[in-house]
Amino acid sequence: MEKKPTVVFYPVDGMGHVVPMVELAKLFVRHDFAADVVLMHSPTKHPSFDPFVARVSASHPSISFHQLPPPAESVDDPSSQSFLYSVRPNNPQFLQFLSSYRHESDVRAVVLDFFCTDALEVTAELRLRTHFFFSSGASDLGVCLYLPTMHASMDVSFGDLGDAPLHYPGMPPIPASHMPSHMMERENEMLKKMVRMFDRLPDADAILINSFDHFEAEAVEALRSGVCVPGRRMPSVYCVGPLVVDASGERNGERPACLEWLDAQPLGSVMFLCFGSMGSFSVDQLKQIATGLERSGQRFLWVVRAPPSGEGVNVILHPSEPDLDALLPEGFLERTKRRGMVVKSWAPQVEVLNHAAVGGFVTHCGWNSTLEAITAGVAMVAWPLYAEQRLNKVFLVDQMKLAVAMEGYDREMVTAEEVETKLRWVMESEGGKELRERAAAMKEKAAEARREGGSSQLAMLEVIAKELQLLKSN
Numbered sequence: 217m218e219k220k221p222t223v224v225f226y227p228v229d230g231m232g233h234v235v236p237m238v239e240l241a242k243l244f245v246r247h248d249f250a251a252d253v254v255l256m257h258s259p260t261k262h263p264s265f266d267p268f269v270a271r272v273s274a275s276h277p278s279i280s281f282h283q284l285p286p287p288a289e290s291v292d293d294p295s296s297q298s299f300l301y302s303v304r305p306n307n308p309q310f311l312q313f314l315s316s317y318r319h320e321s322d323v324r325a326v327v328l329d330f331f332c333t334d335a336l337e338v339t340a341e342l343r344l345r346t347h348f349f350f351s352s353g354a355s356d357l358g359v360c361l362y363l364p365t366m367h368a369s370m371d372v373s374f375g376d377l378g379d380a381p382l383h384y385p386g387m388p389p390i391p392a393s394h395m396p397s398h399m400m401e402r403e404n405e406m407l408k409k410m411v412r413m414f415d416r417l418p419d420a421d422a423i424l425i426n427s428f429d430h431f432e433a434e435a436v437e438a439l440r441s442g443v444c445v446p447g448r449r450m451p452s453v454y455c456v457g458p459l460v461v462d463a464s465g466e467r468n469g470e471r472p473a474c475l476e477w478l479d480a481q482p483l484g485s486v487m488f489l490c491f492g493s494m495g496s497f498s499v500d501q502l503k504q505i506a507t508g509l510e511r512s513g514q515r516f517l518w519v520v521r522a523p524p525s526g527e528g529v530n531v532i533l534h535p536s537e538p539d540l541d542a543l544l545p546e547g548f549l550e551r552t553k554r555r556g557m558v559v560k561s562w563a564p565q566v567e568v569l570n571h572a573a574v575g576g577f578v579t580h581c582g583w584n585s586t587l588e589a590i591t592a593g594v595a596m597v598a599w600p601l602y603a604e605q606r607l608n609k610v611f612l613v614d615q616m617k618l619a620v621a622m623e624g625y626d627r628e629m630v631t632a633e634e635v636e637t638k639l640r641w642v643m644e645s646e647g648g649k650e651l652r653e654r655a656a657a658m659k660e661k662a663a664e665a666r667r668e669g670g671s672s673q674l675a676m677l678e679v680i681a682k683e684l685q686l687l688k689s690n
């Protein structure tokens with residue numbers, strides 16, 4: 217029997233990385249490829265990771281998952297960025313897997329998560345075509361690619377520059393204070409590691425981005441022109457998104473209570489507050505949010521996680537169940553029960569955002585959340601927390617005008633007054649109405665990009681035809 221051409225996917229284990237990469241794998245499968253997702257051994261795993269893999273395996277049998285055995289070199293580093301350090305120790309296992317697997321399958325290319333630049337050594341040894349998948353946006357990719365150049369040209373730390381604007385090609389001015397926190401110190405080991413990693417991104421045959429041309433037009437143009445990697449060859453860049461998971465068809469059993477609750481709310485009336493797979497707040501901050509929600513008089517659906525009870529990524533990934541009575545102001549749940557709902561730890565975000573009752577989204581600006589809001593046409597209130605989320609806030613608020621900032625996100629506390637003001641502004645003001653109209657218009661552009669003949673669909677066909685040297689259509 218003729219073997220199907222196969223693409224191997226190699227994500228890091230963060231949900232924000234695995235989920236969109238599996239969506240990318242589904243696109244290849246739709247074009248008659250076999251897809252194999254290789255999971256590296258890692259000490260940190262989100263509680264929804266295994267259920268997610270089980271769900272995809274059941275609903276998409278043409279996507280296989282392979283778990284690498286633990287490496288000889290320990291990766292049990294509980295530091296908060298451990299997956300950065302997990303890649304190299306997994307290289308021998310990855311090499312062994314690919315070497316034997318390519319004998320039984322027609323492996324055409326490997327798609328590496330952009331944090332897996334260390335695995336380039338493996339694919340180079342086997343002479344396999346290698347693409348990076350960038351699970352954040354084109355603007356973020358521009359910053360990453362230009363970072364080695366900027367780092368080499370600076371003799372001060374970002375942290376010493378306050379809000380002074382940094383100029384990355386094709387990007388709006390970025391306050392130095394908005395670079396990711398681990399990049400603030402010039403001599404920080406994590407920053408040096410990132411600089412070395414991003415310096416290798418142009419070594420791929422192509423870079424696939426979870427975005428679409430219209431959404432980040434200026435950044436995409438800058439990337440393609442090569443200005444982000446002065447003096448070097450820039451690989452082809454393909455925006456193949458927005459890749460957004462729709463898990464509704466994969467659920468067995470009852471519809472979650474929060475969706476039932478939304479059914480009973482008026483159109484576009486509910487503000488949804490949710491902060492990604494790891495976002496959490498102190499008790500004081502939770503109380504400020506609750507007070508702001510109550511005073512605003514708006515309807516709301518709020519996902520509350522327990523504040524972290526210690527240090528390390530595993531504590532963040534596995535929070536205890538929140539005790540709402542202890543965390544929220546006394547009587548809050550009772551007083552707001554007619555117009556608000558609080559969900560513990562996790563909500564079906566994509567379905568919530570696509571519910572007609574939802575009119576706004578307070579988000580940490582994780583890229584998946586951003587794209588999910590865009591594809592649902594929901595206006596955003598940007599409350600960035602960590603990683604590249606402050607950069608995303610700059611792009612969304614200053615450049616694209618698709619979000620408004622929750623002021624105080626960069627200070628110790630966002631006040632109840634600010635929460636109240638911002639919610640009222642989005643839901644009741646003329647400016648808020650315009651923001652919601654812009655969000656609705658971008659939803660159409662996102663749908664266009666994914667349709668037959670749309671930019672992302674054509675980009676995918678080009679990847680297959682040009683990068684994989686295979687001509688295939690639907």
Ligand SMILES: O=c1ccn([C@@H]2O[C@H](COP(=O)(O)OP(=O)(O)O[C@H]3O[C@H](CO)[C@@H](O)[C@H](O)[C@H]3O)[C@@H](O)[C@H]2O)c(=O)[nH]1
Nearest residue numbers: 232351352492493562563564565566582583584585603604
């Ligand atoms: O209650 C919840 C909370 C989250 N989600 C889903 O979890 C994902 C969260 O992804 P994202 O918004 O990207 O946030 P993070 O999980 O924080 O993702 C990490 O990875 C992203 C992609 O690289 C980065 O943009 C982020 O900054 C980084 O924190 C989304 O699909 C959400 O729909 C839910 O379904 N329910």
